[in-house]
Amino acid sequence: GDSVTQMEGPVTLSEEAFLTINCTYTATGYPSLFWYVQYPGEGLQLLLKATKADDKGSNKGFEATYRKETTSFHLEKGSVQVSDSAVYFCALSDRRAGNQFYFGTGTSLTVIP
């Protein structure tokens, strides 16, 4: 079945450091891929998405490229800020699976000044 495997945390970085959070997926069809962010005490918010191979999603300085050959969708940011501290979830939506969402376990990021 469909699944998402996400880099385990927690991750602690200094401000302005480079961020990578790894995400790989397994899907029966051609899924859409997402990164969601959850700030403390809040619900999940869409950060970025990509709907087909080689698409790059980007938002707020974060980027992720849909790599079909490696079944990956790694999240990157060149220079993190304290305000980026949150939990990040990789997810996929597979139309062949009734458009259900499958989430990774989440990666907690703490950015220190």
Added chain:
Amino acid sequence: NAGVTQTPKFQVLKTGQSMTLQCAQDMNHNSMYWYRQDPGMGLRLIYYSASEGTTDKGEVPNGYNVSRLNKREFSLRLESAAPSQTSVYFCASSEAPGGGQETQYFGPGTRLLVL
């Protein structure tokens, strides 16, 4: 435009008690979902409603029931709460599948503690 709203925000129950979690969306979305979030487990789908009048089981439906009251509202009911149902519950909605419109929008969550 409130998006997805959930009530209550926090609830404490005793084992065996029942309660209903309410969810409403004002984005005219066709599909709605209920998830639970547990430490180290990510989000797991409990039930979903692809469109008004339909509901289907997700990954962890046992102990729960749902009602799609109308296009806006989707409630989750615990008939006899158990400590294993202590969790944070999120409601989400999305437009109908297809055309890259599958983004789900989440409510702020309901924290449930079952003693």
